[in-house]
Amino acid sequence: MLKTFKKGGVHPAENKLSANSAITMAELPKIATIPLGQHIGAPATPLVKKGDVVKVGQIVAQSSGFVSANIHSSVSGTVAKVEDTLDSTGFKRPAIIINVEGDDWLEEIDQSKDIKKEISLSAEDIKKSVQNAGIVGLGGATFPTHIKLSPPPGKTAEVLILNGVECEPYLTADHRLMLEKGEEMVIGTKILMKALGVNKAFIGIENNKPDAIKHLSDICKNYEGVEVTPLKVKYPQGGEKQLIKAVINREVPSGTLPIEVGAVVHNVGTAFAVYEAVQKNKPLIERVVTITGKSVKTPSNFMVRIGTPTIQLIEAAGGVPDDTGKMVSGGPMMGKAISSVDVPITKGSSGVLIFNNTEARRREVEPCIRCGKCVSVCPMGLEPYILMTFAEKQMWEETETESAMDCIECGSCMFTCPADRPLLDYIRLGKTTVGKIIRSRNQ
């Protein structure tokens, strides 16, 4: 009997079209646009100005607060300007724009393919190295990794869980990374274990990826304390709290972090980035991005330098299909539609999904028929239909008491709703408003 989380969950069609296409290196962009805010928290402070010559891996913006991360140049060339550019939401955000010239790396970065198994750094040095490398959670939330490596006083980590679930349909970036960089990833896991001072780690993988489960299980035999946990396929198993419940059967209490139950969760991509930072001295300057969709000619996985324009990757995967209806950054369940293809790939972009016209159509909203399906699928045990009504009627106190803040925005309610009600849109509105109210109350 395979493990999974208990409450709710849905089974969207998997559509892992690019699962068999190996990761290829994307071409270097001509102009790289590196946004200063690629993580949750305060945007980084730029360290370069117009005309500066930068090398690959050079730090170009410094972390500007406790929750913030360094940003490194992913290309070599001359800084054209530091100014506000459009991000994927259509708003202007500060970014460093670099005209790419050649591919000149910093000397201290080890570019060789050799796998370095020996972990020589101490726990403190590992944390510093991760912080300097600007590593953030690569699962999509982009929370700075070094903060997760330092549990708050009074709390201790007991177990590390690696998230290789990739429960979003279509996306295959983590899957391919596990297959192709498995050994590095497991060493990265050992590094994270050393930093956290834990001696047990589980890699959670859904059993729709049997090749990855087998490959990593074979590798793990040589590494003490790391174990692969195959999981039953169910969305949203990649949610932090769902994964903890599935793997170690502990429930994170409402309003608290996983460290409350002694767990720390990192994405498999983050583990690989940690390996590269600690063993190879290479900061976070590239990531795997899936370009996929039913009408895309060759759904592919690319290793992409941060700052590459999205359109370049779409061109490499066969161009923009004629019947494109919508483009989504991320997966179909939680991804966000993008309004322009010129936006750059950032640390948090796991994929670009292209919907055709028929898929992109949003059906007409019908009245709620009180079927209760949204309640039965909510993995957090909330009542989405009533949260939506409260947000619609601007009843913020009731929204708060009905635990809107516990919503993980997985979209299962909206996926299952037979009346096509925009449940999550309204719950998100309720969450932001209640969040504002709570903050002003605490001031």
Next chain:
Amino acid sequence: MSITIVYTIVSLGALGLLAAIILYFVAQKFKVIEDPRIDETEGMLPGANCGGCGFPGCRGFAEALVKADNISKLNCPVSDAAGMVAIANYLGHEAVKATPKVAVVRCNGTCENRQKTNNYDGATLCTIESALYAGDTGCSYGCLGHGECVDACAFDAMYMDADTGLPVIIEDKCVACGACVAACPKDIIELRNAGPKSRRIFVSCINEDKGGVARKACKVACIGCGKCVKVCPFEAITLVNNLAYIDYNKCKLCRKCVLECPTAAIHELNFPPKKAPAPKPEVVAENKGTDEKKA
């Protein structure tokens, strides 16, 4: 038989009397002494409970009025001037006349002026759309057109124009309570002085992008050229972040800026139609004269 009726009446009457006596003393004991002027003042207020005064409803405002030592800063936007004077007189304060205000929509991004760059198909609520992304046009500042301001208006003073996709304010009905201002997530609506004969001049744009970017997104955007700032004889116009703003307290309604604006972003309202062949200086002089008289 009749005896039973008498007993019943007597016993129930005695019980009733006893209860009445107890209730009388309890009422005396727990009596809440309230200023009777609060009720009176509340009666003089319009009873719209719109919250435009900043207090929770008319009752809350009446309590604040009675308690306040100085009511010059308290104003009910819904009452006409005479109403507030009557309240001031009743409470023994000096009447302060508030300048009448009216809401204006500072966006003229009609479907024609501001072309769509993408389609939005999410929940039709401005707050939701604005939290998701910049909007379905090139302008990230402009009206989203779902009409949350109209829904917020308790006085039927607004409607959505189906042709332009923008909200329209019915000046006669607008009481400047500010509900629409609070409802708009883009901060497009502003309360401005109603002006003499309801004449007003304002910049109908809040786009802070650089000129070229703003112009590309919308034909009638303020491009921050600063011509109006130069031409204004009263220093009423300021240019901040590529956006001109007319201070309604300084503006004398000379209309020079309206003629100067290259993108027609500055709007004039309720002025008599201009005589087409009339020379410019004459028009200006004439208006200036009348305004000075009023001021």
